[in-house]
Amino acid sequence: DTAVSQTPKYLVTQMGNDKSIKCEQNLGHDTMYWYKQDSKKFLKIMFSYNNKELIINETVPNRFSPKSPDKAHLNLHINSLELGDSAVYFCASSQDRLGEQYFGPGTRLTVT
Amino acid sequence: AQTVTQSQPEMSVQEAETVTLSCTYDTSENNYYLFWYKQPPSRQMILVIRQEAYKQQNATENRFSVNFQKAAKSFSLKISDSQLGDTAMYFCAFMTYTGGFKTIFGAGTRLFVKA
Numbered sequence: 001d002t003a004v005s006q007t008p009k010y011l012v013t014q015m016g017n018d019k020s021i022k023c024e025q026n027l028g029h030d031t032m033y034w035y036k037q038d039s040k041k042f043l044k045i046m047f048s049y050n051n052k053e054l055i056i057n058e059t060v061p062n063r064f065s066p067k068s069p070d071k072a073h074l075n076l077h078i079n080s081l082e083l084g085d086s087a088v089y090f091c092a093s094s095q096d097r098l099g100e101q102y103f104g105p106g107t108r109l110t111v112t
Numbered sequence: 113a114q115t116v117t118q119s120q121p122e123m124s125v126q127e128a129e130t131v132t133l134s135c136t137y138d139t140s141e142n143n144y145y146l147f148w149y150k151q152p153p154s155r156q157m158i159l160v161i162r163q164e165a166y167k168q169q170n171a172t173e174n175r176f177s178v179n180f181q182k183a184a185k186s187f188s189l190k191i192s193d194s195q196l197g198d199t200a201m202y203f204c205a206f207m208t209y210t211g212g213f214k215t216i217f218g219a220g221t222r223l224f225v226k227a
Contacts, residue, residue, distance in 0.1 A: 033215075041151075041201055043217040056214050090157060097213035098145065103157035 003027050004104040006091050012110045013081055020077045021107045023091030031055075031097050032074035034066060035090040037106070043090070049074055050097055081111045114139045116206050118218035125194045126226050132179075133189045133221045135204030144208040146180065146187045147215070152200040160202070163187065191223075199225045 004025045013019050025032065033056075034046040047066040048056035054066070063079040078085060091104040115138045125131035137146070148160040163171045163180050170178050175195075179188045187206075191198055204218040 041220050043203060043220075045214055045216075048214070088155065092157070098207070100147065100159045100162055101215065102159075106155045
C-alpha cells in the first residue's frame with residue numbers, strides 16, 4: 001500500500017485556470033507538508049499542517065491555498081495559474097514535527 | 113538566515129567504489145536535525161540517513177554513513193561500495209526546533225554511478 005499518495009501525477013493546464021492537487025497519507029502521521037521543486041531541482045517548503053492546524057506558511061502567493069479536512073489529507077488548491085507555477089509539487093508527512101518525512105510521488109504541474 | 117550548501121552540483125563514481133558528498137549549513141541554533149534524502153529518476157524522495165545534532169556519534173545506515181562535524185557545520189555523506197541503483201539526486205536537509213520546525217534543503221548533488 002502506498003504510504004503517501006498524490007493525485008494527479010501529471011497535470012497540464014492553461015494559464016488562468018484553477019486546479020487542485022490531493023494528498024493522502026495512511027501512516028497515521030500528525031504532520032503534513034507541501035513542497036515545490038522547480039526546474040533546477042530546488043526543493044522549498046510551502047506549507048505545513050500539524051493535526052489539521054497550519055504551522056508553516058512560507059512566502060507563497062495567496063493564490064495557493066492548502067486545505068486539511070482531516071489529519072490524513074492535505075490538499076493544495078491553486079487559483080489563477082501562472083506560467084511560473086510550473087513545477088513538481090511534493091506532499092510529505094511525518095509522525096510529528098521532528099520526524100523524518102515520507103514523500104509522495106510528486107505531481108508535475110505544467111502551465112501553458 | 114539558515115542555509116544549506118551543497119557545493120558539488122554533479123559527481124560520478126565507479127561501481128563498487130566509495131564517494132563522499134559534501135554539505136555545509138549555517139545556523140546559530142544548538143539543537144537541530146540533519147538529513148540526507150535521495151531522489152532517483154523515478155522522482156520519489158527517500159530518506160537515506162538522519163543525524164541529531166546532540167549526538168556525537170556519526171549515523172550509519174548500511175553502506176551509507178555521515179561525517180558530522182558540528183563545529184565546522186559540516187555534514188558529508190559517504191556511500192561505500194557504490195551500486196548502479198545509487199544513481200540519483202542527493203539532498204542535504206536541515207531542521208531546527210525554532211522557525212516552526214521548517215526543513216531547509218540544499219540545492220542537491222547529482223550522483224552518477226558508472227558500470
